Amino acid sequence: MATLSERILGAPAGEYVDRPVDRAYVHDGTGVLTLEAWRALGSGTIACPGRDYVLFDHIVPANTSTTADLQHELRGFAIGAGMHFSDIGTGICHQLMGEGIALPGEIIVGADSHTCTLGAFGAFATGVGATDMAVIWASGSTWFQVPRTIGIFLSGRLRGYAEAKDLALTYVSRLGMDGASYRALEFIGEGVAHLSMDSRMTLCNLAVETGAKTGLCYADAVTVEYLESFGKIVEPQAPPACRYEQELDIDLEEIVPVIAVPPRVDTISPVSSLSGTPLDQVFVGTCTNGRNEDLLRFASIVRGKKVRVRTIVAPASRKVLEDAARTGILAEILSAGCTVVPPGCGPCLGAHMGVIGKGEVCLSTANRNFRNRMGVGGEIYLSSVSTAAASALAGEIALPGGEE
Amino acid sequence: MRLEGRAVCLPADIDTDLIIAGRYLRTKDRSIWAARAFEDLDPSLAGKIRGSVIIAGKNFGCGSSREQAAVALKEAGVVCIIAPSFARIFFRNAINLGLPLAQADLPCRDGDLVVVDFSAGTVTLGETTTKIPPLSPKMLEILAAGGLVEHWRKRG
């Protein structure tokens, strides 16, 4: 039987296909180069502006006049061309596309590597570069090589403070940074049913850290209910019994809080083995862990206490921020001494709003800890939200719930 | 298509942040990317890669989708990149910019002469010739046109 990628792309693994895309998006970073490449094409056409999205999230609000000029030009272009446009403060592109836009069975391309996040909805969602995107703007379609698929079977349920992020870091470490190159990851098994959409997005978000083209979950009752809350009515996708190129079994009961040690995402250690590592900054947010569920978890741990290290919280979208304000958890996060920055990527890419200095150590809930990413000479440890919260309170790496 | 250059050796898992750091992305000036290529790995590298064939370890170009990484190497004058595997977005970006890539696991010595022959499907390093998997016909077409933009313009 065909895998979900094969079903959506309509051809067996290994084949090259040309396909129209259902949604195509860029952000303020990659949009600039896309616009340049599109102009170089010289055709002047935008095939389907109604399928194109331009979402400002990377450096928002603009930090320098160069950034402001580039954003000014792209904003004017997007609006003029009739594309969907989201300005500063609305949120991270992958999160916004995940708030009722991406639907099961769609082909989605984004000019950002973490487009794979949207595989959580049972869509075939993958990242492309700026020149590819320019041709997609002009023609409405692109080519794909249908990927082979690695099946990741999840059983049981997560326990205690273990989160989808710990599960994600665990599968990345088991596959390695190129263990799934050119492949798709499919998350299947009864364990998936216990994961919320927020958690599934975290799971699929890290697929690209194994080199994968995308990570997918079949749309089920959880997906249907989530999309219904955004007014979208969809059908579940039945997972077939298919043979995967490679299979990986993960028992969710065995997942424990882990940390990816700099500078590799695939080098993990249990949090307990790093307890006491001094920190200069804690960052909670990003397309990996800036959602509702994440802020709720964070607030439940810091509620009524004070953080002992500078702590930056960036909600993934305006909706997440509004929900946090409505339910009162925003006030709790602020009272704990955290700095809340506008919805968007925040300091994740080391451009502004929390760049770290030489020799500084940051514990972040993001997906990458490459050398110098958040600032030259700084080091990044990656963890779940609960670990970040416990560590913020301790001022050093600490196990959520305390040492056993 | 036949290319040649002197080998520059790099390790495995070179990510796009290392190829061009995030702090240089807010510009459209390609010469800046070329001058800052590999800065965080070795600041002297950018000056040495013109006319070279990079021979790297596996998973070259992993990480962010930033096309500036491929642009930087193309602008800096890299002739071809050879690695056992490439991150897929980097792979697409490079081909789209007309920067050829070849898949092979080769022992590397800085300065050795490397000849890549895409028509014959071989890489020759010193005395040794190794087979490389062929690129898809579409990719060869794009490379022959000098990149996706030119390919599109020709198609019209």
Ligand code: SF4
């Ligand atoms: S939050 Fe970080 S990883 Fe996610 S899109 Fe923004 S910069 Fe990229």
